[in-house]
């Protein structure tokens with residue numbers, strides 16, 4: 001099966017098609033370079049052309065043409081993914097969703113939107129319409145798309161209240177186009193959502209989303225400083241367990257993260273400061289202040305709209321989730337990270353265990369999430385990278401201690417997830433992408449069902465470096 | 467200290483004052499008669515006159531005049547309280563709040579309202595203004611006042627999400643008038659709220675409230691039937707733990723409660739049906755249906771707006787909380803109830819223990835509540851009343867099994883609560899009601915600090931039956 005790229009390009013030339021090498025290079029990259037493991041392996045990857053459909057009919061046309069000519073198709077939202085999810089492993093067509101960005105309608109509690117809409121634009125439209133916003137969003141709110149969030153993300157700002165994207169109710173409906181001789185349009189709800197959500201676009205293209213909304217508030221951003229890590233940990237967990245205090249994010253950064261990596265915060269903390277970042281609904285500020293006053297170890301050092309800081313630090317959520325890693329990387333390029341699940345009820349204990357074992361080589365960065373109704377932690381630990389072997393060992397140490405790792409140094413669905421095949425995704429790929437052209441190389445179960453996970457998957461179809 | 471009722475009446479005659487014996491009788495009663503223990507003890511109680519201030523200045527006038535003439539003042543919202551909270555134990559003035567019912571302003575996430583406003587009118591105004599409603603309300607939403615709810619209630623519909631009224635953040639601000647020679651106006655927030663919330667009006671009159679709001683949705687009411695109690699229990703708890711599915715109430719009624727006491731539901735269930743009542747946000751219905759389809763034991767028998775029932779059962783929440791008792795009482799006057807706290811993480815186990823020990827004399831009626839971030843149960847068990855001795859024994863059996871009882875057969879704050887003195891309330895009463903004229907007989911700590919709780923408190927100042 002040799003792709004006939006030239007034929008596909010010719011057949012699609014009436015669409016918004018771009019084959020300028022500079023554009024191709026730009027649109028063939030995501031944030032894979034966060035990982036020192038993925039960087040050398042993926043840096044050379046390039047698609048052959050970029051096409052930006054204006055509507056679903058054009059998406060269908062692209063898929064049909066590429067199917068006919070055996071050309072791989074890798075979908076691109078904004079390319080802010082971290083695991084090379086949007087990297088065109090085998091070249092081919094980059095399907096750029098930027099022109100499908102309409103907010104179609106807003107209702108009480110839900111929005112219908114096209115996939116290329118930026119998260120911040122979804123929120124702006126919902127707020128203007130009826131004081132609503134997305135329940136949860138990636139910390140790349142300002143730059144990422146809603147389609148990319150659902151196809152590639154997991155949760156984020158808001159997950160302390162609403163859980164993760166995969167939880168029932170956090171996606172209502174997805175409209176999906178298949179890559180067959182005659183592409184089909186399917187509408188998924190309920191159990192069917194798991195086929196394509198967080199599937200990296202390997203088995204269908206999302207052309208419309210229906211997402212639940214929460215009320216939009218003028219969230220108050222706060223930084224709370226602690227001298228003692230355990231006090232900070234207890235504070236963060238207890239706050240998140242206050243049923244009457246509505247928060248949008250609660251993050252904990254082990255010292256000296258704030259001092260070393262948060263430039264605008266640094267003047268107000270020391271190397272010993274463990275920092276907690278929070279966003280509180282305005283109507284909950286009294287409750288928040290009462291709660292905080294009961295804990296003398298907690299010092300509120302920053303409150304948005306009520307502070308005398310020389311330079312505003314910007315939105316508090318842009319310190320959390322993977323923005324923490326971004327800020328650390330900018331200061332110290334040798335930093336990378338891991339994604340850890342500290343499950344209830346042993347979450348706090350496990351955090352302490354890992355910190356004792358690995359700090360400061362691994363610094364704790366925790367995000368409060370809810371899972372099955374319980375407050376617990378997602379760790380996006382900052383790791384001082386030395387070698388791949390040591391990184392693997394750190395992964396192993398976590399797993400031995402009972403902490404689940406979602407390895408961000410792997411580009412496949414399975415290795416970045418629970419290392420098991422998701423049959424719903426695989427079976428749907430069989431139906432919807434019979435030639436295996438959608439984002440090739442990202443689903444091991446499709447390529448090599450017997451892969452053993454002992455070492456990083458090496459996709460045989462990967463475009464070689466020139 | 468002999469009250470000079472005549473002098474007080476004369477001094478207040480320019481206000482809306484009512485001393486018609488029929489009105490006095492009507493306004494001297496609440497739902498104390500739910501309790502076969504309180505009924506004979508309180509049935510005869512009568513105030514001397516009813517006054518309905520039109521604004522805060524008139525409240526102050528009433529309190530000042532009654533202070534001068536040593537006349538007790540018992541505040542009345544709508545008189546739907548269950549423990550004789552609003553019964554004028556020592557006669558005197560009944561301060562009826564019905565004329566202070568304005569919704570003053572609505573903001574994103576909060577409302578400022580006068581105490582005499584009905585819960586349903588608060589919601590109507592907030593919904594009309596900006597699609598908002600109270601986070602939680604008593605199931606007497608249609609008849610009770612917001613002031614009575616905060617002064618006498620604990621939580622209710624919405625507590626499965628937001629916890630209880632006493633939790634930080636669920637009341638923002640209370641404006642309170644004291645009963646002194648010169649009444650003072652105080653504004654309470656934060657820690658100070660605990661002085662007067664759930665204090666039965668024993669230490670100040672609430673003249674304005676600021677309450678947090680949640681979005682108003684067209685909640686879908688559902689009844690789900692089970693053959694097996696444990697399946698129903700597990701379903702209810704698991705549903706409430708679904709972070710992405712927004713619910714407003716989840717109640718479980720042990721068989722044959724639905725068949726025997728819920729007239730309009732009875733044709734659709736059997737004597738063996740354990741029933742679960744739920745309200746789900748419309749945008750969460752897909753998630754709810756997916757969740758329910760995973761549990762074959764669950765049969766959805768009713769959905770509001772989508773059913774062929776001959777007679778509409780009305781709002782699902784009017785089957786929950788203390789409406790369950792009301793419905794049972796109407797069919798079988800020998801039924802009464804108990805309030806139980808089944809605390810996390812042994813809540814389900816304790817429910818099973820009590821059911822095994824006491825069903826069908828005590829039927830389980832459970833309401834999902836959140837406490838400290840965890841889903842657990844409030845029990846409003848239906849009790850087949852025989853004697854006071856047996857009722858006390860049932861209380862004891864619960865306590866021995868580690869289930870906390872809030873005894874609804876007691877009229878004092880302490881006996882209906884944790885049997886301990888609330889120093890914040892007592893200390894504030896010393897300041898705010900030096901003559902002890904506000905709702906006398908309801909705070910044991912004020913009357914008799916050495917009371918031992920072995921038997922029901924008998925208030926020496928109680929007006930004798932004629």
Ligand SMILES: Cc1cc2nc3c(=O)[nH]c(=O)nc-3n(C[C@H](O)[C@H](O)[C@H](O)COP(=O)(O)OP(=O)(O)OC[C@H]3O[C@@H](n4cnc5c(N)ncnc54)[C@H](O)[C@@H]3O)c2cc1C
Pocket residue numbers: 030031074075076077078079080081082085086097115116137138139140143144145146147148149150151152153154155156157199200201202204205206207321322323326439
């Ligand atoms: C600083 C930083 C912070 C981050 N914080 C978070 C966070 O808080 N939470 C989180 O979950 N992630 C986070 N991420 C990862 C990523 O930014 C988010 O998942 C983001 O929402 C991806 O959106 P995107 O538009 O950039 O998607 P892309 O990176 O363009 O795509 C992501 C994946 O989805 C596929 N895809 C895109 N659109 C479609 C479509 N319409 N149909 C089918 N497949 C499609 C792509 O092929 C790719 O596999 C972060 C990344 C960075 C760099």
Ligand SMILES: Cc1cc2nc3c(=O)[nH]c(=O)nc-3n(C[C@H](O)[C@H](O)[C@H](O)COP(=O)(O)OP(=O)(O)OC[C@H]3O[C@@H](n4cnc5c(N)ncnc54)[C@H](O)[C@@H]3O)c2cc1C
Pocket residue numbers: 496497540541542543544545546547548551552563581582603604605606609610611612613614615616617618619620621622623665666667668670671672673787788789792905
């Ligand atoms: C069928 C039924 C169901 C119920 N369900 C619930 C439930 O779900 N949750 C719940 O918490 N309760 C419940 N209750 C109890 C009661 O209805 C509620 O607490 C209700 O909110 C009380 O409001 P009210 O206006 O009737 O207050 P009232 O009964 O008039 O007063 C209650 C107490 O507050 C005092 N008070 C009233 N207004 C003021 C004021 N402005 N300042 C100071 N003190 C004041 C009174 O003196 C009295 O002590 C239920 C009762 C019944 C009969």
